[in-house]
Each structure stands twice: as structure tokens, then as C-alpha cells.
Amino acid sequence: MKPRECREPHxxxxxxxxxxxxxxxxxxxELIRQYFCLHVRVLPxxxxxxxxxxxxxxxxxxxxxxxxxxxxxxxxxxxxxxxDADNTAIVLCDRGTVDGAAYWPGPESLWASVASTHEAELxxxxxxxxxxxxxxxxxxxxxxxxxIESAVEAAAIDLRIAREWEGHPRRFVVEAxxxxxxxxxxxxxxxxxxxxxxxxEHVVTPxxxxx
Numbered sequence: 001m002k003p004r005e006c007r008e009p010h011x012x013x014x015x016x017x018x019x020x021x022x023x024x025x026x027x028x029x030e031l032i033r034q035y036f037c038l039h040v041r042v043l044p045x046x047x048x049x050x051x052x053x054x055x056x057x058x059x060x061x062x063x064x065x066x067x068x069x070x071x072x073x074x075x076x077x078x079x080x081x082x083x084d085a086d087n088t089a090i091v092l093c094d095r096g097t098v099d100g101a102a103y104w105p106g107p108e109s110l111w112a113s114v115a116s117t118h119e120a121e122l123x124x125x126x127x128x129x130x131x132x133x134x135x136x137x138x139x140x141x142x143x144x145x146x147x148i149e150s151a152v153e154a155a156a157i158d159l160r161i162a163r164e165w166e167g168h169p170r171r172f173v174v175e176a177x178x179x180x181x182x183x184x185x186x187x188x189x190x191x192x193x194x195x196x197x198x199x200x201e202h203v204v205t206p207x208x209x210x211x
Contacts, residue, residue: 009087013126016096020158022134028187037199044049046075061105068100072114089199097121102160127170133158134176
């Protein structure tokens with residue numbers, strides 16, 4: 001069953017879905033695409049665009065800095081694509097610019113490298129939903145061909161991401177659970193509360209049963 005169309009005018013908001021490797025973002029985003037109305041627009045992950053498009057994935061600090069700058073600028077441009085999209089209510093970002101700081105090797109900050117500040121980047125987003133990465137014995141997997149991190153490395157990245165976003169005033173944390181469906185339902189419920197009332201009424205029936 002497809003989402004019903006909402007024709008009410010909207011004030012556009014930008015929301016981030018983030019989390020460490022293996023946190024379940026891909027699965028949650030697919031549920032969002034199925035269950036929410038067309039005024040929730042999902043952006044692709046900038047890192048996937050960069051690395052999936054053949055950008056060298058070098059282990060050197062210089063190579064890592066170059067990759068994170070590329071991801072930062074691609075993220076900004078992806079967000080700009082929908083800045084004037086017709087009556088979009090929610091621009092849902094698969095990670096945000098702030099995530100890059102969790103992968104940045106230094107020695108200077110990512111923000112100095114791209115002529116920005118941490119505060120300015122946090123302020124770009126109206127809300128943040130952080131899916132926590134599960135441990136190896138709690139569901140972590142490496143099935144994504146672009147995922148190179150071990151469970152220990154993924155947990156460390158997840159913690160760094162949490163620290164980068166913790167200053168955001170509307171940050172929601174969804175803990176890992178043995179039952180992924182419970183985690184997915186929690187994430188969907190948070191996002192639904194961020195929707196304008198008219199779009200909330202146009203969520204399809206299967207989501208109604210999960211909240």
C-alpha cells in the first residue's frame with residue numbers, strides 16, 4: 001500500500017539519521033520510504049556516493065582527510081538539491097556533515113579544514129536520530145560491501161559520532177536491541193512525531209501498527 005498524498009503547504013525541516021557502522025540505518029531508511037508520505041525526502045549517504053563512485057579509500061592521514069572533505073562537500077550539495085524541492089516537509093539525511101568529524105584524523109579540526117565550525121554544522125539540522133551500533137554478539141554484521149570496520153572499530157566510531165552530536169538540542173538516541181524490529185519501530189515513532197500534523201495523518205497502515 002502506497003502512502004497517501006498530502007497537499008498541505010509545509011515548512012521544510014532537515015533531520016539526520018545517523019549511527020555507527022552496522023547500526024541499521026539502511027533498513028530503517030527503507031521502512032521510512034515505504035511508510036511515510038512523499039513529502040519525506042531521503043537523501044543518499046554522501047560517503048556511499050563518494051566511495052561507491054570510486055574515490056580512493058586510502059589509509060594514510062592525508063588520504064583520510066581528503067575523503068572526509070569530499071564527503072563534507074557532497075553532503076552540503078546533496079542537501080542543497082532539496083532546498084527548493086516542491087513542498088518537502090522533511091529532508092531526511094543519511095548522516096549529516098557533523099558525522100565527518102568522527103572520522104577525521106587531525107591534526108587540525110575538520111571544521112578548520114572546510115572553513116566552518118562545529119556549532120554552525122549542528123545548527124544546520126532540526127533534529128538528529130542516532131541509531132546505536134550493536135556489539136558483535138548483538139547483531140553486528142559486515143554484509144555491506146563498503147563496510148570495512150570490525151565490531152570493535154564500529155563501536156569506537158559509534159561512540160565518536162555520539163560525542164560529536166551530543167550538543168544538539170534535539171538529539172534522540174535509539175539503543176541497540178536484540179530485536180531489530182523494536183529498534184526500527186522506535187526510530188519510526190520518533191520521526192513520525194517530527195512530521196507536520198497533515199503528513200502524520202498520511203502514514204500508511206503498516207506503520208500505524210508499529211507505533
